[in-house]
């Protein structure tokens with residue numbers, strides 16, 4: 001594909017032609033009225049496919065001290081952004097708790113590469129003090145080469161597909177363009193079929209998870225693989241593991257002073273949800289900050305999916321199993337209990 005920052009008009013026209021040709025040739029689907037294209041092996045929202053994704057892929061230069069948070073949407077990205085930022089900047093913990101998290105949503109503190117930084121511009125990222133903290137929803141196979149070849153580290157967060165699906169549905173029903181549509185069973189069922197076939201923003205689920213998981217197995221210094229359910233169940237141990245991986249371990253003194261628990265409390269769903277910036281603020285143009293905080297429960301899917309609907313996810317579980325992956329914390333018995 002052509003360079004995403006054309007230098008003169010003729011190059012620009014040629015580039016736009018190429019984009020149009022490419023778009024015509026790609027498989028298309030819709031997700032809650034938003035167009036998706038199957039691009040480079042994943043379902044990419046058409047709105048970001050050309051300029052944003054390709055600009056990120058073509059121009060981002062990772063440095064050895066960068067930290068990249070990778071995730072599928074609705075797997076705990078916002079939570080991880082608040083934790084990662086706080087771990088790195090915890091010398092000023094009271095400043096973070098009194099001012100920074102009160103005036104900025106976590107997405108403003110750890111900027112998304114394809115959804116924020118490379119939107120309509122080619123940002124100068126060279127002056128950002130190290131460690132630079134970024135995030136992406138792109139699958140491992142499509143992230144820029146420099147992320148893979150440099151010594152920068154990647155933290156990946158996954159979440160069981162059933163809760164992820166329900167969370168995605170709630171989020172998309174609230175999208176501005178959908179004008180707060182009522183999420184009913186028909187809509188859930190229609191989108192569940194798509195989700196299970198991998199057709200949702202940044203799907204297929206198994207490809208996304210397995211890409212980062214395989215890399216975390218082969219290269220554990222490079223990729224830390226976390227489960228949302230693990231973070232919920234053993235937050236203290238997970239925060240320490242995360243800080244160790246990032247190169248910011250907690251000292252004994254900090255442990256004694258309960259800094260770990262303080263950070264967990266500060267970045268908890270309950271705490272962030274109550275902050276005015278997250279109740280009424282709007283960081284992204286398409287939705288309010290409040291849509292990023294809902295229930296944060298494991299197993300919420302049982303409130304929405306019938307046992308037979310839950311069976312629709314078997315294929316995803318099967319693909320994960322065949323690749324040798326099993327969730328460390330998500331209790332699949334819950335699924336089998338519900339599907340009996």
Ligand code: A3P
Nearest residue numbers: 074075076077078079167268269293294295296
């Ligand atoms: P639910 O919709 O199940 O409640 P993302 O940040 O990737 O968009 O994921 C959003 C999901 O994470 C939502 O799940 C949201 O409620 C939950 N979440 C947001 N902040 C959280 C936090 N601080 N702790 C735990 N879960 C959080």
